[in-house]
Amino acid sequence: MTVLTFGETMALTRAVDTGALAHTSTLHLGIGGAESNFAIALRRLGVDVTWIGRVGQDSLGDLIERELRAEGITADVIRDPDAPTGLMVKERRTATATRVWYYRTGSAGSRLTTSDIADARLESASLLHVTGITPALSDSARKTTLHCVERARALGIPVSFDLNYRRALWSPDDAGPVFRELIALSDIVFAGEDEAAIAVGEGTPAELVARVRDLGPRESILKLGDQGCLAMVDGETYSLPAVPVSVVDSVGAGDGFVAGYLAERLAGKAPADRLKTAVTVGAFACTVSGDWEGMPRRDELGLLTTTEPVTR
């Protein structure tokens, strides 16, 4: 049994130094993508995970395949000869402000189709995790997302959905109905405050988490960044503060949060324990500038609160 996820992973290039990219001479090359960030974090916590996606027949596609395999993920990396691997560029404009640009229109990853997801993968999944990025990529990617969520439901496989709204890809008016449809088909839903508001209208965190829950999922979880989280699970409300860390780059914290929550859920832990690991993994992601490189292994989870500066 393995957790199944699919989506677009891009090459990710980021400035080594702080400042405008126009004055940066050195860039670091790596990879990034919501579902693969999630997959890596989950795998590091000891959960088997399968990722499916398209990349180009190019060196950046090779890089993505190597990284995912090196992290121990079962990866169905589909090579698309007719489109390039997408690219994401991160600028650390100031020490506290990161900017992201996407070069992914028409990319290989956006050309995902239903036939890319082998039914055998769905049948053997312990849980399906999708994000709101994939349906924004293209018509075929949206159909693939809906098809897989409906198929998982028919198979009795729990569905997890992270809204992950990307303004560069679509408008709130276009995203809203798709979000509501996917929320109603999911068992576990994660959203930031602004993302939840796109689906269910503006409100306080307590109103948002309840309104998402009212659309159907038994687990409605609001990610509140440095304010922690608020959740309704099986009718009970939980809230937890964030783990304080010195933030280098918060990108990736949301994906790590989701992995932390689901890893503990799959291990049969209670909601409060799931949320504790969620905020911890989210905090770890903030400690480095890569999207996923900071994700902790299980035996590292206590490091953020240790008083020992050196462990030997």
Ligand SMILES: O=C(O)C(=O)C[C@H](O)[C@H](O)COP(=O)(O)O
């Ligand atoms: O795949 C995409 O479109 C991405 O934008 C990749 C992002 O870098 C992560 O999904 C980070 O998202 P957070 O964890 O919410 O900070």
